[in-house]
Structure formats: C-alpha cells, structure tokens
Amino acid sequence: MNDYRKAFGELSFSADFQERTVDLLRNRARELEKERTDMTICKTKKIALLAAACIALLAVSVSAAYAWLTPAQVAEEHNQPLLAEAFQGPDAIEINETVESGDFSITLLGLVSGRNLDVLNQDLEKDHTYSVLALRRLDGEPLENETFDFSGYVMTPLVAGCSPAAVNNWTLGAFAQGFAKDGAYYYLLDTQSIEMFADRTVYMAFYEGFVPNNDTFTVAEDGTIAFADDFSGVHALFTLPLDPAKADRAAADAFVESTGMNGWSNERSDPEGDWDIEHHETEDGEEIFLRSALKSGEETGG
Numbered sequence: 467m468n469d470y471r472k473a474f475g476e477l478s479f480s481a482d483f484q485e486r487t488v489d490l491l492r493n494r495a496r497e498l499e500k501e502r503t504d505m506t507i508c509k510t511k512k513i514a515l516l517a518a519a520c521i522a523l524l525a526v527s528v529s530a531a532y533a534w535l536t537p538a539q540v541a542e543e544h545n546q547p548l549l550a551e552a553f554q555g556p557d558a559i560e561i562n563e564t565v566e567s568g569d570f571s572i573t574l575l576g577l578v579s580g581r582n583l584d585v586l587n588q589d590l591e592k593d594h595t596y597s598v599l600a601l602r603r604l605d606g607e608p609l610e611n612e613t614f615d616f617s618g619y620v621m622t623p624l625v626a627g628c629s630p631a632a633v634n635n636w637t638l639g640a641f642a643q644g645f646a647k648d649g650a651y652y653y654l655l656d657t658q659s660i661e662m663f664a665d666r667t668v669y670m671a672f673y674e675g676f677v678p679n680n681d682t683f684t685v686a687e688d689g690t691i692a693f694a695d696d697f698s699g700v701h702a703l704f705t706l707p708l709d710p711a712k713a714d715r716a717a718a719d720a721f722v723e724s725t726g727m728n729g730w731s732n733e734r735s736d737p738e739g740d741w742d743i744e745h746h747e748t749e750d751g752e753e754i755f756l757r758s759a760l761k762s763g764e765e766t767g768g
Contacts, residue, residue, distance in 0.1 A: 534573060534575060534600045534650065535600070535647065535650075535652060536553070536575070537553040537558070537575050537576045537577075537578070537596075537598040538550040538551075538553040538554045540575075540598045540652050540654055541553055541596075541598075541654070543645060543647070543652070544643060544645075544654060546583075546584060548582070548583050548584070549578075549583045549584060549596055552578045552580055552583050552596075553576065553578050553596075553598075555578070557578055557579065557580065558576060558577070558578040559576055559577050559578065559706070559707060559708070560575075560576045561574045561575060561576050561577070561704065561706075561707070562574075562575060562576070563704055565702035565703075565704070566604060567700045567701050567702055568674070568699070568700040569603055569604055569605065569700070570601050570602070570603060570604065570700055571601070571602050571603075571604055572599065572600075572601055572672050572700075572702040573599065573600045573601075574597070574598075574599050574670055574672075574702075574704045575598045575599065575600055576597075576598055577595055577596060577597040577598070577670075577706070578595070578596055579593055579594065579595040579596070579659045579660070579661050579712075580593060580594070581593045581594070583596065584596075584656065592658055592659065593658075593659035593661065594656055594657065594658060594659055595623070595656075595657050595658070595659045595660045595661065596654065596655065596656050597621070597623075597653075597654075597655045597657075597670060598652065598653065598654055598655075599621055599652070599653040599655070599670070599672060600650050600651070600652050600653075601650060601651040601652075601653075602649065602650045602651075606649075607649075608646075608648075608649030608650075609646050609649060609650060609651040610646050611645060611646045614644075614646060614651050616644045616651075618674060618675075619672065619673065619674055619675075619700070620635065620671070620672070620673055620674075620675060620676065620677075620678075621635075621642065621653050621655050621670065621671070621672045622634045622635040622640070622655075622670070622671050622678065623635075623638065623657060623660045623668060623669065623670055623671075623706075624668075624669040624670075624671050624678070624683075624691050625660075625663045625666055625667070625668050625669070625691075625718075626666050626667035626668075626669070626688075626689045626690050626691055627666050627667075627689035628663070628666075628689075628722050628728065629685070629722075629727060629728045629729060629730040630678035630679075630683045630685070630691060630730065631678060631679075631725075631727040631728070631729070631730060632722045632725045632727045632728040633663070633721075633722065633725075634677070634678050635655075635657065636677060637721075637725045637727070638657040638658045638660070639657065639658055640655060640656065640657045641655075641656040641657075642654070642655050642656070643655075643656075653672075660706075660708070661708060661709075661712040661713070661714075662712075662713060662714040662715075662717045662718040662721065663708075663713065663718050664708035664709055664710050664711075664712045664713040665710040665713035665715065666713075666718075667690065667705060668705070668706045668708055669691060669703050669704060669705055669706065670703075670704045670706055671683075671693075671701070671702070671703050671704075672700075672701065672702045672703075672704075673693070673697075673699055673700065673701040673702070674699030674700040674701065675699055680694070680730075680731060680732055680733065680734055681694065681697070681734060682694060682697055682699075682701075684732045685730050685732060691703075
C-alpha cells in the first residue's frame with residue numbers, strides 16, 4: 467500500500483486536471499442519463515404498441531362475436547335460394563340499425579321486395595316484402611330455439627297516417643319465421659309488399675306483446691306513430707328508407723279501406739276482435755301464421 471501511495475504521489479498533474487476531470491464526469495453522466503431516457507422511451511413505445519395491438523385484437527374479437535348473419539344467409543338457412551339472391555341484388559335495402567331495449571340488442575338488418583322470391587310459399591299475384599331482424603342478449607347469454615319465446619314478440623310494419631290496427635302483420639297476411647344461431651336469434655318476416663306506402667313514413671316495429679293496440683302505441687295528430695310512454699316491454703321502432711317512386715297511393719288507400727279497421731283512439735280500451743294464429747315447429751325454429759279474424763266493416767278501438 468505504501469509503495470502505491472509513493473508512486474501515486476510522484477505523479478505530476480496539469481494545472482487544469484481537476485477541471486477537465488469534472489467536465490468529463492459530467493459529460494459521461496449526461497450520456498448515461500440520455501441512454502436511460504432512450505431506453506425508457508423505447509420501452510414505453512413498445513408497451514403502447516403492445517397495448518394497441520391487444521385493443522385491436524379485442525375489438526376484432528368482439529366484432530366477430532357479434533357478427534350477424536346477412537339477410538341472404540338468413541334466407542339460405544330457410545332454404546330460400548331465390549330470396550337469398552334477391553337480398554344480394556340491387557333492390558335490397560341494407561339498414562343495420564340497432565336499438566337496445568330491456569335485455570336485448572335489436573338490429574334491423576335489411577329488407578327486399580319482389581314477386582315469386584319464396585319457393586315454399588309462392589303468391590303469384592302479389593309482391594311481397596321480406597325483412598330480417600336479429601336479436602342478442604346484452605349480457606352475452608346465448609339465445610336458443612328451445613328457450614327463446616318466439617311467439618312472445620311481434621315484428622310488424624306500421625305506416626304513419628294509417629291506424630296501427632289497419633296496417634300490420636295481421637292485415638298484411640304475415641308469415642314469420644325464427645331461429646337461433648351462434649347465440650343470436652333471427653326473424654324473417656314475409657308480408658304483402660309495403661312499397662305501396664313508400665311515399666309515407668313506414669316503420670318496422672319490434673316489441674314484446676301481441677296485436678297493436680293503444681296500450682302499446684299512440685298516434686299523433688299528424689299521423690306519426692310512437693310507442694306509448696308507459697309501455698315497458700322490449701321495443702324498437704325503425705323508419706324504413708323506402709323509395710317514394712315505388713309508392714302506389716291508390717292501392718294503399720284501397721288496402722286500408724278493405725281492412726275496415728282504420729279507426730284509432732289513444733284512449734285506453736279493451737282490444738276488440740279475434741285473431742287467428744297458427745304455430746308450426748320446424749327444424750330450424752318456429753313459424754307463425756298471423757291472420758285477422760275480424761269481419762269486414764268492424765273496427766278496433768285499440
């Protein structure tokens with residue numbers, strides 16, 4: 467140790483040695499700090515990119531989980547190739563609007579109108595409108611054919627300026643079908659063509675209940691239709707983007723007149739009239755035929 471001290475003591479240093487040494491140490495400290503900062507930034511960027519990738523993956527996963535069948539695919543599920551083709555054609559109307567109500571997310575996917583599109587139930591003399599709606603539960607619980615109450619809900623067109631008692635599934639001779647797939651439930655509704663009303667506001671209503679009445683709907687003085695303020699069941703009301711050029715006012719007025727049910731009052735009263743309902747189980751779900759049993763000339767107060 468003494469030899470080391472002696473040798474160190476014999477060393478000669480320049481006058482600015484101490485100043486240069488301090489500067490050297492300061493510069494090295496700055497370099498080390500910069501390296502640490504660069505490493506931190508790089509690490510932060512990597513974390514941010516990883517987080518973004520995870521979020522994107524989650525978004526894709528969620529989107530895939532709630533990806534609906536297309537209307538064409540729904541038609542194919544019902545072995546309706548002509549209808550499936552029509553849903554992919556230029557006359558099809560894509561909607562894809564969603565309303566959340568109660569425990570459900572309700573999405574109107576689209577519709578198409580035409581003649582002889584149904585290979586199973588052809589009506590050679592009339593055009594029909596086919597509409598597709600999808601449901602899922604907001605809590606993620608899958609909907610299944612065995613447990614979903616298909617007949618407890620109604621999907622029906624309504625027309626502003628016309629009584630909900632005059633233009634609905636029952637008067638339009640509706641044929642409804644439903645089935646569950648991948649946790650979602652799909653409605654395929656077939657009615658007499660609603661394009662004759664295309665120069666008015668035409669709705670597609672979905673609700674928990676039965677025949678339209680004043681417990682469910684109200685009609686304003688200008689003819690617009692809305693759900694009653696105190697209606698607590700699951701419900702959604704979509705406005706359909708129909709082409710006014712396809713309207714037929716004379717045919718529409720004649721149709722309403724033929725129902726004999728264009729009376730309406732928002733005052734609550736017991737629904738009048740009887741309704742014929744036929745339930746048919748199918749391999750894919752359930753079908754319901756809805757037919758009015760009211761005689762010509764009768765009106766409903768509901």
